[in-house]
Amino acid sequence: MTAVDLAALRQRAASLRQLIQYHAHRYHVLDAPEISDEAYDSLFQELLELERAHPDLIAPDSPTLRAGAPPAAGFARVEHPAPMLSLGNAVTPDDLYAWRERLLRLLPGDIAILYTVEPKIDGLTVVLHYEEGLFTLGATRGDGSVGEEITANLRTVRSLPLRVPVAGDEAPPRRLVVRGEAYMSKAEFARFQAAQEAESGRRYVNPRNTAAGALRNLDPAVTAARPLDLWAYQIVALEGGPDLAGQWPALAYLARLGFPVTQAQNRRFDDFDALVAYCVQWGERRHELPYEVDGLVIKVDDFALQERLGYVGKDPRWAVAYKYPSAEAATRLLAIQVEVGRTGVLTPRAVLEPVYLGGVTVSSATLHNADYIAERDIRVGDTVVIKRAGEVIPQVLRALPELRSGAETPWQMPDRCPVCGGPVARYAGEVAYYCENMACPAQLVRRIEFFVSRAAMDIAGFGSKQAELFVAKGFIHEIADIYDLPDRREALLALEGFAAKKVENLLQAIAASKQQPATRLLTGLGIHFVGAAVAELLLEHFRSFAALAAASAEEMAEIEGIGPRIAASVTAWFAQPANQRTLARLAAAGLPMRLPEATPEAPATLAGRTFVITGTLPTWSRDRATAIIKEHGGKVAAAVSGATDYLLAGEKAGSKLEKAQKLGIPILSEEDVRALLGWPAA
Ligand SMILES: [Zn+2]
Structure with missing residues (x-):
């Protein structure tokens, strides 16, 4: 490594330290983070790795040297009755199987193990003390052994029982210590954020920080103003209550006492394969929950087995957190490329230093348009925060200008199309740039x-x-x-x-x-602003391409749902001689240039007949076949049953075909249906 490289690394480490400290302050002290936890984590990781590879870069004030968050000044300290453990992580099904392998090695071979699965709520861990059923003391997790006393703040949490049992005739336990998670629901967060932004212009990044900030505030009135909720999930200490044999009965007991428990999401498995399948499948649905979760917690149910398995350091062997991959990360923007779309729109695309995000390696992301880049002052060479949500293409959220070395370059849309070299133009009122060359x-x-x-x-x-x-x-x-x-x-x-x-x-x-119907042809021409819905409106009104081509923009704009912008785009398209030639050629090739006459009804040849469609048909799409059957009075059902009259089957027909054969339902090909309708063969 050259001296120049080393100097660059030293500079990078210093910038990272400064930036991490800035964001840590906004997060912990001001309770107003500017970037997501995940983006923060990936900066932290980069610094950690840099320091690991080059220990001489570690500065005495490096945030990587800081241990967990100690109780803040201003709060009384509460010693927990038992240490609040942290959990080992699993991120893949293989990790889960490896965890189980380790358990099985420590236990006799013939033992049957039950496992509980619970959502891992993304909130603030709290420890709640009850004496003779009365809520007497509440604390944060703190460093695991000692937390901050926040009893008054916790009293404002609506779903926290102030006395248990809330209802029913169960005797209150003499002493009960419960661990739970205080959180703000997504809906409450959205309402709270909107109100705050309107009032003070202040933005809150996520429900978790907002909840944590509320609870770790010295003024309970601040807490009360933020609508928080609670999920309870662990009994830390219990005296004078029932004998509980495991986590599952403990959760049931908490629910009986009136604690909010995530019962709808909790599961208990004896089959580990089923458990893993549940974990994987649940990951796809977790965003539908009304609160934020970052994974699932899997525990060995039986308390006696838990004790036998014990701990490695501070991590219990009998539990593991299955965490879903994060959705944001920071990485380097290497270049900005321009792609040309079908309407000639030029779209900037980020070329990124590959980064692992949301379960895949991401090396490119969308930058939307030139304004987006300019407004955020995103420069080539910047460290940027990228986000990936669901199946959506990852996008660049923002740059981190604090990490600039001075070598970054601002970006501008090129004035020539990168593919054909044609002129590039921008129309008034539009953010997009276009390649003007129709032959591009x-x-x-x-x-x-x-x-x-x-x-x-x-x-x-x-x-x-x-x-x-x-x-x-x-x-x-x-x-x-x-x-x-x-x-x-x-x-x-x-x-x-x-x-x-x-x-x-x-x-x-x-x-x-x-x-295909004429509406699909009109859609397919790719006229600016004319999608399937607009194509339908236009042809329902004008019935044919000829009438549409002859119509004025004013006539079009009179149709409900067609504005002047669409009308102008359509008339401009039909006015071009090249497009008229294309239409003439398509008509000569036999494509439908008009909608069928509306009046004569199709003969109801299939009236009263119920069809099920399966497999790939030779020329009809599934939609087309359905439409044809319905036009002729038939019905189309999703599943084969005793009420099915015919199965219309194509290639690669599966279980529906088997079932129809078993039930003796006649099986028709597309040809057969054509024959039934008196149509010529395809
Ligand atoms: Zn071009």
């Missing part, structure tokens, strides 16, 4: 991709790859060329990876798309 190959690929997609003409076997290839080979210069592909059968067969069967299927799917 990048736009053409995107337009074809959209035209053949499920949202439009739904041509099976035709996707991004084929669109790119056919444009690159010069087979397609505009959308109408798709319907000339049958003339290029030989050229297609010569392409690598295009076997005879594949070419046949593709050409058949292209031919079949000519039966």
